[in-house]
Amino acid sequence: MSDNSMLDKRYSPEDIEKKWYDFWIEKGYFRAREKSDAPSYCIVIPPPNVTGSLHIGHALDITLQDIMIRWKRMSGFNTLWLPGTDHAGIATQNVVEKHLKAKGTDRHALGREKFIENVWEWKKQYGGTIINQLKSMGASCDWSRERFTLDEGLSRAVREVFVRLYEEGLIYRGDYIINWCPRCHTALSDLEVEHEDVQGKLYYFKYNFVNEEGYVTVATTRPETYLGDTAVAVNPEDERYKYLIGKTVKLPVIQREIPIVADEFVDSSFGTGAVKVTPAHDTNDFEIGQRHNLPFIKIMTGDGKMSEEAGPYRGQDRFECRKNVIKDLDELGQLEKMDDHDMSIGHCYRCKTVVEPYLSKQWFVKIKPLADEAIKAVKDGRVKIVPSGWENSYFDWMENIKDWCISRQIWWGHRIPVWYCDKCEEIIVSRDTPEKCKCGSSELRQDEDVLDTWFSSGLWPFSTLGWPDNTDDLKTFYPTSVLITGFDILFFWVARMIMMGLKFMKDEPFHHVYIHALLRDESGQKMSKSKGNVVDPLKTTAEYGTDAFRFTLAAYAAQGRDIKFSEKRVEGYRHFINKIWNVARFISMNLEETGFVAVKELYSGESRNSVTLANRWILSRLSTVCAEINSTLEEYRFNDAANTLYQFVWHELCDWHVEMIKPELYGDDKELKIAAISTLIHVYEVALSLLHPFMPFITEEIWQTLPVEKGVDSLCIRKYPVAEDGIKDSEAENKMNMIMDVVSGIRSIRGELNISPSLELKAVIRTLDNTESILNENITYISKLARTREIEIGSDIEPPKNAATAIKPSMEIFVPLKGLIDFDAEISRLGKELKKTESNLSFVKRKLHNKEFIKKAPKAVIEENKAKYNEYLEKLNAIQGNIDKLEKLGE
RNA sequence: GGGCGGAUAGCUCAGUUGGGAGAGCACAGCCCUUACAAGGCUGGGGUCACAGGUUCGAGCCCUGUUCCGCCUACCA
Numbered sequence: 001m002s003d004n005s006m007l008d009k010r011y012s013p014e015d016i017e018k019k020w021y022d023f024w025i026e027k028g029y030f031r032a033r034e035k036s037d038a039p040s041y042c043i044v045i046p047p048p049n050v051t052g053s054l055h056i057g058h059a060l061d062i063t064l065q066d067i068m069i070r071w072k073r074m075s076g077f078n079t080l081w082l083p084g085t086d087h088a089g090i091a092t093q094n095v096v097e098k099h100l101k102a103k104g105t106d107r108h109a110l111g112r113e114k115f116i117e118n119v120w121e122w123k124k125q126y127g128g129t130i131i132n133q134l135k136s137m138g139a140s141c142d143w144s145r146e147r148f149t150l151d152e153g154l155s156r157a158v159r160e161v162f163v164r165l166y167e168e169g170l171i172y173r174g175d176y177i178i179n180w181c182p183r184c185h186t187a188l189s190d191l192e193v194e195h196e197d198v199q200g201k202l203y204y205f206k207y208n209f210v211n212e213e214g215y216v217t218v219a220t221t222r223p224e225t226y227l228g229d230t231a232v233a234v235n236p237e238d239e240r241y242k243y244l245i246g247k248t249v250k251l252p253v254i255q256r257e258i259p260i261v262a263d264e265f266v267d268s269s270f271g272t273g274a275v276k277v278t279p280a281h282d283t284n285d286f287e288i289g290q291r292h293n294l295p296f297i298k299i300m301t302g303d304g305k306m307s308e309e310a311g312p313y314r315g316q317d318r319f320e321c322r323k324n325v326i327k328d329l330d331e332l333g334q335l336e337k338m339d340d341h342d343m344s345i346g347h348c349y350r351c352k353t354v355v356e357p358y359l360s361k362q363w364f365v366k367i368k369p370l371a372d373e374a375i376k377a378v379k380d381g382r383v384k385i386v387p388s389g390w391e392n393s394y395f396d397w398m399e400n401i402k403d404w405c406i407s408r409q410i411w412w413g414h415r416i417p418v419w420y421c422d423k424c425e426e427i428i429v430s431r432d433t434p435e436k437c438k439c440g441s442s443e444l445r446q447d448e449d450v451l452d453t454w455f456s457s458g459l460w461p462f463s464t465l466g467w468p469d470n471t472d473d474l475k476t477f478y479p480t481s482v483l484i485t486g487f488d489i490l491f492f493w494v495a496r497m498i499m500m501g502l503k504f505m506k507d508e509p510f511h512h513v514y515i516h517a518l519l520r521d522e523s524g525q526k527m528s529k530s531k532g533n534v535v536d537p538l539k540t541t542a543e544y545g546t547d548a549f550r551f552t553l554a555a556y557a558a559q560g561r562d563i564k565f566s567e568k569r570v571e572g573y574r575h576f577i578n579k580i581w582n583v584a585r586f587i588s589m590n591l592e593e594t595g596f597v598a599v600k601e602l603y604s605g606e607s608r609n610s611v612t613l614a615n616r617w618i619l620s621r622l623s624t625v626c627a628e629i630n631s632t633l634e635e636y637r638f639n640d641a642a643n644t645l646y647q648f649v650w651h652e653l654c655d656w657h658v659e660m661i662k663p664e665l666y667g668d669d670k671e672l673k674i675a676a677i678s679t680l681i682h683v684y685e686v687a688l689s690l691l692h693p694f695m696p697f698i699t700e701e702i703w704q705t706l707p708v709e710k711g712v713d714s715l716c717i718r719k720y721p722v723a724e725d726g727i728k729d730s731e732a733e734n735k736m737n738m739i740m741d742v743v744s745g746i747r748s749i750r751g752e753l754n755i756s757p758s759l760e761l762k763a764v765i766r767t768l769d770n771t772e773s774i775l776n777e778n779i780t781y782i783s784k785l786a787r788t789r790e791i792e793i794g795s796d797i798e799p800p801k802n803a804a805t806a807i808k809p810s811m812e813i814f815v816p817l818k819g820l821i822d823f824d825a826e827i828s829r830l831g832k833e834l835k836k837t838e839s840n841l842s843f844v845k846r847k848l849h850n851k852e853f854i855k856k857a858p859k860a861v862i863e864e865n866k867a868k869y870n871e872y873l874e875k876l877n878a879i880q881g882n883i884d885k886l887e888k889l890g891e
Numbered sequence: 892g893g894g895c896g897g898a899u900a901g902c903u904c905a906g907u908u909g910g911g912a913g914a915g916c917a918c919a920g921c922c923c924u925u926a927c928a929a930g931g932c933u934g935g936g937g938u939c940a941c942a943g944g945u946u947c948g949a950g951c952c953c954u955g956u957u958c959c960g961c962c963u964a965c966c967a
Contacts, residue, residue, distance in 0.1 A: 010929080177965095195963085202967085220967060233967095270966050277967090284965050344964085357965090389895075393962065396894065400964085487962085522903085524960080555915090556904090561896055561961070564903065572915060575929045586926035639905075643914070658926075666925095744933095750921090751933025757922050787924085843911060852947035861910055861948095 007588060007705070011581035013545035017697045021135060029073075029716050030140045032080035034472040041077035042477040043069055044461050044510075045141065046485045046493070047149065049088035051095050051126050054133035056519045056527065056565065057486060059537040062137045063553045064516060064638060065484045069140055070693035071633050072481075074720035080477050081140060082464050084147035085127060089413040089453040090184055090350045096122050096412075112411050119412050133538065138546055138696045140716065145473075147464045149456045150414070157463035158414045158456050159431050161504060166429045170366045171406075173418075177286040178405050180358030181348035182304030182318075186409040187362050189452060190402060191492055193346040193355050202271065202341035203326060206334045207232060207249035210257055216244060217336050219271030221343055222281075223329070224321040226251060227310045228299040229258055231277040233288055236262035238273055252334040253325075254311045261292045280359040296359060302409075304356060318356070363407040363416060363449070370499040371398045377508050383498055385513045386636050390487060397491050406452045413450030420445045458496035461509035478505060482512040490515065514636045517556075517563045524564050535565055547695035548574040554694050555642040577698055579650055580691070583684055584702045586658060587677070590665050591707065596678040598709065610675035613739070613778050614660035616732035621652055622683050627723035629690050642694060649687055656740070657683070663780050681708060686721045735774050738810060739781050745806030745813040746786035752829050753804055753822060760789035764814040766797045771810045802889050805830065805882045807875045827886050834879045841872035 024030060032042075043065050048058055065081060073079040093107075096119050100106055107115040127148075134141065147154060165171040179188040203223050206215040218232055229251060234241040244260045251258065265288060266275050279289025280296040289296055299310045306313045306321050313321045329335045346355045375398050377383045378391060385391050407416060419428040421437035421444055428434050428444065436442045456463070461483075465474040479501070483494060494513055501509030520526055521533040528534065541549045552570045556563045599619070602611050625648045632641040657680070664676040685708050692699040692715050703715040712718055746763055755761070763786065765775060775782070775793050782791060799805075803814040804826045817826075844865050847853050854862060 007926095009927080218967080222967085225967095265965090267966055275967050282965080282967075284967075287965090343966095392895065396963075490962095518961095558905065566903065566916090568916065569903075571929080575927095578929050579927065582927040582930090584926085589926070635907090637907090640907095643905075647914080654927085655931085659931095662925095747932060748934090752920095754921065754933095757924070757932070840911085847910090847948080850947055854947080856947050857910075864910080 007581070007585045009585070011545070011578055011698060013547065013697060016701050017136070017138070017546055020697055020700045021138065024140065024714065024716055025143070027714065029714060030081070030142050031144055032142050032473075032477070033078050034476060036078035036476070038076055038078040040080070040476050040481075041069070041072040042080040042082065042480040043482055043484065044082045044464060044480055045084060046483075046489070047084045047086040047147075047457060047460065048130050048134075049091055050085040050123055050130070050148065051088065051092050052130050054130055054137070054537050056535050056537050058130075058134070059137060059549070060516060060519060060553045060557065060563075061484060061486070062134055062139050063550045064514070064557060064636075066137070066139050066550075066696075067554060067638060067693040068482065068484070068633070068636075070696065070716060071720060073140070073716065074689070074692070074718060076719065078476070080142055080145070080473075082145050082147070082477075083131070083134065083139070083141035083143060084460075084464060085130065085149070086453060086457055087123075087148065087150045087413060089408060089410055089450060090186065091453075092119060092122075093410050093412040094184065094350060107411065115411055136538070136541065136546065138550065140696075145464070149453070149460075153466065154456060154459070154463045155414055156431075157459050157467055158451065159417045160468045161455075161459060161500065162417055162451070163429055163431050164504075165365060170369065171363060172366065173361065173363050173407075175359060175361050176364070176405075177281075177283045177357050177359055178362050179346060179355045180302070180360070181351065181353055181355050182302065183351045183353040184348060184410065185302055187358075187360065187405055187407060188348060188355060189405050189454075192349045194349050194352075195344040195346055197342065197344045200341050200343045200345075202339045204272065204336040204338065205252070205276070205329060206336050207251065207276075208334075210248040210250050216241075216249060216260065216274050217272045218274050218276040220276055221341060222322070223325045224306070224310075224313070224318055225278040225281045225299070226276060226325065227254060227306070227313065227321075228278040228281050228297045229256075229276045230279055230289065230294040230297060231258050231292060232260045233263040233266050233275045233277050233292075234260065234273060235264060235266040235268045237264075238266075238268040240268075241274060244274070252329050252332050261288075261294075263288050263291065282357050286357075286359065298359060300356065300358070302358075362405050363418075363447075365404040365406055367401050367404050367499070370503055371401045373502045374398060374495060374498040377498060377502055382508045382511075383513060384511065385515065387515065390490065390513075390515050393487075394490065394495065398495060404452075406455050407447075407449040408452055409449055411450065413453060414456055416447040416449050416451060418447040420447070454492055454496055457493055458500040459504070461497055461501055462505050467504070479508050480510045482514055483510045484514045484516065486518050487515045488518060512636075517558070517561055519556075519563045519565050522564055522566045524562070535567070540567065540570060544570045544574045545577060545698075547698045548577050550696075551576065551642060551694050554638045555646070557638040573646075576646060576650065577695065579654060580688075580698060581702070583649075583654065583658065584705065587681060587684065588705070590677055591681075596674060596681055596707070599678060599682040602675055602678060610671045611679070612661075612664065612672065612675065613732055613735055614657055614664075614781065615675060615679040616729050617736040618653065618657040618683050619679065619727050620729035620732050621648065622686055623723040623727040626686070626690065626721045630720075630722060633693075645687070645691055645694070649691070653683060653687065659785055660781050663784050681706060689715060689718055689721050692716065692718075735778070738771055738774055738808075739778050741808040742775065742782050742811070742813060743785045745808055746782075746788065746815060749804045749806055749813075749815050750787075753817070753825055755817075757787065760787050761815050762790045762792075763788045764792045764797060764800055764803070764816065765794075766799060766812045766814070767793060767795050768810050769795075775811075799882075799885075801885065803882075805878070807833075807878045809871050812878055823886055823889065827883055830879050830883050830886075834876065834883065837872055837876045837879060841869070841876055844869045844872060 046061060069079050069081045097107055162171065179193045181188055200221055202219050202221055204217050204219050205226060206217050208215045216232060232249060234244060245262045247260045248257050249260060265284060277285045277288050279285045279294050280298045297309050299307055300318060301307050304318045306316045308314055313324060347353065348355055375395060378385060378394060385394060417430055419434055421439060421441055423441040423443060424437060424439040426437050434444060437444060461480050462474065462478055465471060465478055467474055497509045525531060525533055548570055551573045625644060628644050629641050661676040661680060664672045685706055688699040688703050700715045742765065767775065772793055772795050779791055782788065800814050800816040802818060803816040806813040847865055848869060
């Protein structure tokens with residue numbers, strides 16, 4: 001047979017991927033229907049940052065979501081995968097600011113309006129990047145519904161939510177200590193602070209009493225804050241310090257006099273048991289300050305420099321000031337000592353600057369009432385988190401949640417819908433921009449701040465569907481089906497969506513949350529640009545093809561914590577892609593003049609006789625695989641699904657089935673030929689369909705060339721295969737297992753005794769029970785796969801004298817090797833086998849002799865062991881017999 | 892401080908109701924057998940981290956220990 005396939009020898013993804021993606025889009029196959037009789041299936045995409053570009057984490061997210069969406073679409077659901085991007089307030093503003101800096105200007109020079117125009121420009125220019133990259137991954141999103149968190153519609157949702165929460169008293173404004181990033185010049189929520197453990201120092205300062213001898217020693221990790229101290233606190237129960245309460249001490253250098261107060265918060269066992277209190281620069285001190293009516297002195301400005309209140313240190317950077325304070329107090333003899341001290345320091349999650357606890361006026365969401373509902377929803381199973389281990393973290397965080405600081409002192413984002421009247425101090429919170437105050441004044445100032453980015457993304461599952469209007473989309477697709485994301489944004493985003501969805505839709509935003517692992521580099525390190533260990537998905541797909549990359553990610557997606565990503569594995573799955581490709585070539589080479597029929601016809605009437613064992617077997621296996629893929633996907637076991645398909649296609653379909661039908665294809669029996677090729681095409685077509693959600697491009701490319709009755713013009717809308725009744729054929733599977741035993745037995749002898757593959761062997765098989773006829777019926781398979789020229793089969797056959805042997809449960813296989821055999825090699829080979837069998841036997845024997853086992857183990861297990869015992873025993877005897885014979889011959 | 896996860900073949904990892912452990916890669920041997928050398932066949936390789944316990948039986952369940960990783964927290 002010549003290489004007359006119309007397909008190239010190797011699969012090259014480049015042009016093919018774009019071709020089919022454009023085709024799907026043009027046909028509108030990814031578009032959801034607003035109304036449909038079909039059940040809905042909806043996923044909202046975790047919106048990537050609009051200025052971002054695709055990293056490997058997105059790639060995993062996208063792949064898993066696309067697998068689910070394509071699977072459900074093929075399974076007949078009205079599917080919606082809703083795409084979009086996030087304005088990503090601080091992140092985007094930082095990017096644009098960096099850009100401005102390079103141009104020698106900054107946002108303050110531009111002014112607010114101009115700056116925002118600049119960001120929109122930036123968005124226009126780069127916002128499409130990530131979207132195009134998602135498309136290149138094959139994402140089957142409904143692009144007609146693409147949204148952006150700063151869209152008009154979504155902005156309306158944001159204002160609606162803000163106003164409603166305010167009206168219910170769940171949003172308030174006040175002066176509190178918040179996390180402040182001196183570089184980004186904004187407040188951060190607790191979540192936006194990353195803690196890092198460092199080896200720091202604990203400094204002990206002596207504060208002298210006023211008007212009497214003596215001092216009290218306080219300890220601090222941030223010496224510069226002493227400039228803002230307005231008290232020293234001790235625990236009221238602390239016997240050592242009772243006498244101090246009510247006394248006054250004087251701060252070194254700046255000479256401020258401050259009282260010593262009693263507060264139960266103080267832990268007597270830590271440090272000296274006396275605490276310096278800096279109400280404007282520490283969360284706890286803030287509360288102590290409130291309880292004792294202490295002054296709040298802000299010694300720092302928003303950019304991390306010392307303020308006017310810092311006396312001689314004013315204008316100094318906070319860390320420079322720290323050094324100077326230590327030096328000065330040491331010189332004055334007020335530094336008693338310094339100890340090493342382990343502590344954790346908070347950094348801004350966007351720019352990594354050390355954050356400062358900072359007193360300022362901010363907006364907050366009173367979160368407890370929302371959190372309570374969100375806890376209930378998970379507890380009673382309305383929202384199911386997969387894997388369920390994450391529920392603990394979720395509850396832990398939710399139960400200890402603190403009010404959410406939602407105002408940010410940046411410009412890019414949803415501006416807070418609050419206006420202040422300069423005349424009468426009225427505060428107006430409104431959905432629309434008000435023109436006048438109640439007092440008649442039109443001099444209204446809108447709040448300068450914008451909302452936390454996560455405030456708008458928290459509304460994503462319903463704001464994107466048209467809320468606050470009661471749209472068809474909302475009715476059809478809310479609650480959505482599943483949310484797929486990494487655990488890094490479980491609190492940031494997932495928890496807040498659950499709270500907001502329950503609050504405003506009175507219904508959970510999604511039934512399932514599937515949390516996948518995070519991708520790390522080969523050595524387990526977090527991927528980061530600064531480490532230079534980032535795997536660029538675009539480079540990977542360019543080199544190996546998108547399908548291979550997607551399949552790798554799916555195969556990696558076991559339900560663990562992290563994934564060590566290795567390009568080698570992608571390479572391995574590219575081989576798999578190529579294997580699949582070559583089946584297509586094989587088919588096209590064999591199809592020529594034979595033609596083919598639908599498999600259903602083969603199974604009906606007389607044609608059934610043309611269905612040989614190999615064909616019945618693969619159809620049976622296929623039906624099992626169909627069932628498995630559907631059930632593993634239902635349970636989000638992507639890796640199991642991927643492995644099952646890999647195993648089936650490569651090792652069952654290619655290694656066994658294709659090899660077995662070759663004699664049928666190359667023979668003269670036309671009926672057999674048609675049956676073989678028809679079955680192969682059928683199985684292959686179904687396999688491609690099963691694989692399509694994982695590797696959409698190559699499967700579509702090949703599927704289009706298959707000459708089967710299709711009914712539809714794209715694989716992406718073909719019905720997803722399910723296990724059909726009546727195809728499962730355990731008789732065929734049992735027979736096939738025997739054939740496989742014979743073949744692998746002979747191959748094993750050949751391999752281990754180093755007999756050339758080109759040498760055709762003679763085999764003698766002594767059978768048990770009914771196996772004789774089964775083997776005889778299928779003798780062509782054996783001779784083809786084991787490369788034998790002559791096979792003798794019988795139940796009462798006399799074993800040849802000098803032969804290599806393989807013992808299987810229902811037969812003994814002999815390969816006479818007159819003139820070829822290396823007796824020692826065969827004896828040692830059998831010796832190994834003997835040893836293995838001996839240890840197996842003694843294990844089972846011990847079990848069966850154990851009275852407790854017989855008494856307590858389930859019957860089925862006992863029977864199983866008894867059967868094994870017999871099997872091992874027979875095998876042992878057979879092997880021993882053969883060894884004896886060979887030894888005799890060798891003498 | 893609290894919580895969670897991991898420790899299984901040389902490497903990366905599966906192992907879903909407890910019944911003597913699997914894959915991929917790597918390695919070794921033989922083969923360009925007419926879909927595929929990005930391939931085929933064969934093979935070697937594991938006290939399932941350690942110590943106890945429950946059980947007739949433990950990689951799996953319980954307790955403790957060690958090492959790694961992550962999340963979380965207001966001990967100045």
